Amino acid sequence: MTKLRYPVLVSPLLPEDGGGFLATVPDLPGCMSDGETPQDAISNVQDAIESWIEAAHDVGRDISQPSLQAALG
Template sequence: MSSLLYSVLVSPLAPEDGGGFVATVPDLPGCISDGETPQEALFNVQDAIESWIEAAEDLGRDVPKPSRQLAYAK
């Protein structure tokens, strides 16, 4: 299962939280990452998604399917 199939929400972090951006994956509870830029947060969350899926499989837990299909404009 590709990590790119999951929707990711990227939001700015408040300065008191260190600034930068946080990326969360709504379909995978607790799956988050961050970065100095939105692009870095999105790049970093791909490893978090893969690790989340691997840990769930190791524990014998179900891995949720992506809740929506993504479309890309050309």
């Protein structure tokens, strides 16, 4: 698996929300994905990060650099 440049927060989803895990990227507002396991959620969020950055480029939106947490990881 490729090392993530941006820090990712993984949290469990409630059963009424479908269960599994949610991965969010605090440095990229609205960038998230989910998966059956924490590893699945992290793997899936890598695609979401690429798509988020591509869409931001397309509309001329600034893309924040990874926060210090990711740089130290």
